[in-house]
Amino acid sequence: MRLPPLIAVRFFEATARHASVRRAAEELHVTPGAVSQQVRKLEDFLGCALFERQPRGLALTAAGREYQTACAEGLAVIGHATTRLVSTRRRQVVVVSCTPGFAVQWLVPRLHGFLQQHPDMDVHVGSTNRAVDLAAEGVHFAVRHGQGRYAGLQSEVLVADDLVPVCSPRLLAPRRTARVADITSARLLHDEHRGDWRLWCEAHGVAGVDCEGGVVFAHSNAAIEAAVAGRGFALVRRALVQQELEARELVSVHCKPLATPLAYHLVYRPEALIDPALRRFHAWIVAQGSAGQSSLSI
Known part of the structure; x- marks a missing residue:
């Protein structure tokens, strides 16, 4: 049996489904150039064109329509089988590093709600005041107190009340x-x-x-x-x-709160949000931060 490059098949299927390289790239969390490269690689492997490049976008050729149907069915079978195996063999883990005080007073009291919403996931909390190397130490997210400037990392304000x-x-x-x-x-x-x-x-x-x-x-x-x-x-x-x-x-104490330029920031590597599980945790913790600020302003 001769199989094509499977990553190219996945990129082709997304492009065909959306009829757009840009929208396929957004779904796959890669650049449009990477999608185009993989589609051309698949066409070279098959020896035929799968798309007609038109001024207003892409259109599948006859061969492309036939191949899309087969690819969609094959990927669906693989996806369902993978989900069944993963759900029975391992849980998805999110690793978070934060200061001990933030862990005890803010994060841990809220985690029960997240775990109830996502019973297939675990959150491992490491509490430390030192700066951690996210990539080297296998940490997905860190919460740090400061001005939010961390070279090469994404940073979002999480808690910033006075x-x-x-x-x-x-x-x-x-x-x-x-x-x-x-x-x-x-x-x-x-x-x-x-x-x-x-x-x-x-x-x-x-x-x-x-x-x-x-x-x-x-x-x-x-x-x-x-x-x-x-x-x-x-x-x-x-x-x-x-x-x-x-x-x-x-x-x-009855007095005016003290404003400060410092805040607790959520810090992570830009590529972290490619993972669907990490995107779910990111959306949840950011929403928790926003909800907390809203309740304090009432």
Whole structure:
């Protein structure tokens, strides 16, 4: 049995179905030039033209119409067989790297919904503050805190709300309202972004507070846990403590939030979205970020 180059067959079938090189390229996530090259390769192999190149587009030749029918049927059979084997033998895995605080406070609480929607997929979360090499370490997506400039990588803003001081209501008893005057040096809870309290004090004209005072934690989730326990004030993004605020485990200080040029960004290699499973996760996590910002603005 003599078989043609199967990748060329796939590119031809998509081009014939769309009657367009450009639309086939969009479906296959390659360039139009790559599609044209594979179609010409198949025509050379078969020794006949499959398309008539017309001024307004492509039209199948008689041989092309006959061959398209056979190719579509063959690819459908292969596709169904592949789906059955893959679904029974392995699960699709998405590898995500993020800081420990972001993992605990934002990502993991939301993941249950994604996994319910996609029971054939697993998400592996690696928590670290160091910069990871996505290609070398097999990481599909990273969430990083910064200005979003990463050479050779795609970057999208995920969480960008302003910073607010929060504390436990127990720290305020018998009052229930947190005031700027309640914040003292000894009550400061710092996370890995230690300079945030200094910026907040400067923005609000707060004097007499030693911004180096208080307790320093390696991760923001530890600072938030300390605030819930009534140990002091943590300066955090509201999106990371939305559940605690709704449950009244934390209350925010009545003051203007601190705007910052930094944000949590979703970072990935441009070719990552070729994979349908990774595209599903990307669409989900971006939607979660947008929904969170919308709920905070209400």
